[in-house]
Amino acid sequence: MPKTAPLRPSRLSPGPLLTSLAGLLREWLPTQRWFAGKGRPVMDLALLSVTELHPGCLHLLLQAGHAEQAAGSGSDEHSVHDCYQLFLGVGETVPAQPARAVIGRADEGPLAGLMVYDALQDRRSTALLLERLRTPGVVGPLRFERDLGVTLPAGLEPRLLDAEQSNSSLVYGDRYILKVFRRVQPGINPDLEVPWALARQGCDRVPAPVAWIRTSLPWGATLGVLQPFLPDAADGWTRALQALDSGRDFIDEAHELGRATAEVHLALAAAFPLEFQQRHHNGRLAAGMTRRLEAVARSVPELLPHAPALRSAFDALAAVDTPRPAQRIHGDLHLGQVLRTGRRWHLIDFEGEPARPLPERRRAQSPVRDVAGMLRSFDYAAHARHPWRPDWARRCRDAYCGGYADEAGWDPREEPELLRAYETDRAVYEVLYEARHRPEWLPVPMAAIARLADRQPLGARRPQ
Numbered sequence: 496m497p498k499t500a501p502l503r504p505s506r507l508s509p510g511p512l513l514t515s516l517a518g519l520l521r522e523w524l525p526t527q528r529w530f531a532g533k534g535r536p537v538m539d540l541a542l543l544s545v546t547e548l549h550p551g552c553l554h555l556l557l558q559a560g561h562a563e564q565a566a567g568s569g570s571d572e573h574s575v576h577d578c579y580q581l582f583l584g585v586g587e588t589v590p591a592q593p594a595r596a597v598i599g600r601a602d603e604g605p606l607a608g609l610m611v612y613d614a615l616q617d618r619r620s621t622a623l624l625l626e627r628l629r630t631p632g633v634v635g636p637l638r639f640e641r642d643l644g645v646t647l648p649a650g651l652e653p654r655l656l657d658a659e660q661s662n663s664s665l666v667y668g669d670r671y672i673l674k675v676f677r678r679v680q681p682g683i684n685p686d687l688e689v690p691w692a693l694a695r696q697g698c699d700r701v702p703a704p705v706a707w708i709r710t711s712l713p714w715g716a717t718l719g720v721l722q723p724f725l726p727d728a729a730d731g732w733t734r735a736l737q738a739l740d741s742g743r744d745f746i747d748e749a750h751e752l753g754r755a756t757a758e759v760h761l762a763l764a765a766a767f768p769l770e771f772q773q774r775h776h777n778g779r780l781a782a783g784m785t786r787r788l789e790a791v792a793r794s795v796p797e798l799l800p801h802a803p804a805l806r807s808a809f810d811a812l813a814a815v816d817t818p819r820p821a822q823r824i825h826g827d828l829h830l831g832q833v834l835r836t837g838r839r840w841h842l843i844d845f846e847g848e849p850a851r852p853l854p855e856r857r858r859a860q861s862p863v864r865d866v867a868g869m870l871r872s873f874d875y876a877a878h879a880r881h882p883w884r885p886d887w888a889r890r891c892r893d894a895y896c897g898g899y900a901d902e903a904g905w906d907p908r909e910e911p912e913l914l915r916a917y918e919t920d921r922a923v924y925e926v927l928y929e930a931r932h933r934p935e936w937l938p939v940p941m942a943a944i945a946r947l948a949d950r951q952p953l954g955a956r957r958p959q
């Protein structure tokens with residue numbers, strides 16, 4: 496049996512504890528998908544907070560730095576620091592669980608001789624985590640809170656979701672899903688803030704938070720959110736690939752998805768203050784997009800030859816000065832963020848692009864940005880299958896914009912400069928994302944970059 500006695504307080508002091516964990520974490524972190532420096536060496540580590548959640552289970556907020564190569568001629572490496580949330584099990588043995596849960600045996604410091612493992616893969620630890628959420632309260636700097644109007648049942652069987660994701664999610668008895676944020680930033684996470692506000696607005700397109708975890712140390716932040724689990728749901732990406740595989744169009748689904756997106760945008764506009772953009776707003780927006788393009792081109796040299804042509808999409812945006820109200824949006828909308836149950840679409844994951852700072856992700860923006868994200872996603876799906884089906888993507892894109900216009904009362908295609916600039920900006924983001932996390936996917940956004948630079952409409956065939 497694993498040792499489950501509480502650790503002596505002296506063992507939890509951050510400095511000595513790090514002596515035990517540093518070597519193990521340096522090996523383990525770069526293998527985790529949610530680690531920003533995936534595959535790259537960890538440069539430095541600091542423990543920002545240590546809490547023993549229950550005997551043998553440590554909750555850590557860990558600051559980790561990794562080297563980021565600014566590629567291109569003569570550029571240097573610099574270090575990037577992020578704060579990560581870890582749940583570590585510590586015991587004389589590792590409880591029965593997948594071998595990949597094992598992090599290793601500590602060979603020095605206060606944990607010397609003890610095994611360390613990923614507690615999110617341990618049934619006992621994750622069952623106790625749900626118990627904490629059922630009975631709100633405080634453990635050290637951690638606050639467990641919930642919607643007091645909802646009663647959470649006891650004893651729901653936990654399982655760690657085996658999905659490609661930026662965080663870690665636990666499903667409890669197919670009734671609830673707990674998202675544990677891995678990269679933590681100061682401030683309320685929009686994935687709690689936005690679904691909560693939408694629920695208050697009566698919008699049922701988004702699962703409403705029922706419980707959440709926050710911390711006050713080292714600063715105020717959201718650590719996790721529990722929401723109802725939609726059983727038998729398939730995400731839009733899976734549905735789109737199924738349609739492609741069986742040679743089917745996806746027009747009805749895309750049209751309905753456009754309507755669902757517009758419905759959520761209307762609810763967001765009602766739930767949060769609108770911002771009326773100042774003159775020259777588009778100029779500033781275009782300048783930000785240009786800066787991002789230049790930064791990504793320094794990291795991913797394949798982008799460099801296209802940069803001048805891509806900049807023209809941002810210059811065209813800067814030349815249009817028609818201020819429009821800005822509002823809260825989804826911020827990272829793509830086919831993987833929409834779930835279909837029966838004939839209904841739901842939107843999930845309002846965190847925004849995980850690499851952007853939280854204040855930026857919470858800013859009011861044009862809803863065209865979300866539309867552009869979804870349009871890019873139809874192109875991604877079309878590229879994921881051979882032969883490439885650009886006409887399939889184009890029909891989806893038209894149906895999606897048509898559905899959006901039916902619900903919202905305005906068509907995103909009426910703002911071509913904004914749509915093109917946002918699509919270009921999104922493709923640039925995807926280049927960086929794929930280069931960092933899934934290099935084998937890099938050709939997909941790079942193909943879009945080549946077409947955007949050529950001023951070809953996406954989804955159209957390149958001239959032979």
Ligand SMILES: Nc1ncnc2c1ncn2[C@@H]1O[C@H](COP(=O)(O)OP(=O)(O)O)[C@@H](O)[C@H]1O
Pocket residue numbers: 656658659660661662663664672674702722723724725726728730831832834843844846
């Ligand atoms: N409420 C839900 N019901 C059913 N499945 C869900 C729900 N929320 C998330 N999921 C599943 O979990 C996966 C990851 O969730 P997501 O919020 O996108 O996490 P991440 O931000 O880490 O990528 C989704 O792709 C989806 O398959």
Ligand SMILES: O=P(O)(O)O[C@H]1O[C@H](CO)[C@@H](O[C@H]2O[C@H](CO)[C@@H](O)[C@H](O)[C@H]2O)[C@H](O)[C@H]1O
Pocket residue numbers: 659660661732827829830831832844848849868871872873875925928
């Ligand atoms: O994990 P998140 O949902 O926060 O999103 C990140 O990962 C996505 C990939 O899992 C990435 O999306 C890109 O690939 C998708 C297909 O796997 C495609 O549907 C999207 O259009 C494309 O952007 C997303 O960009 C990233 O933020």
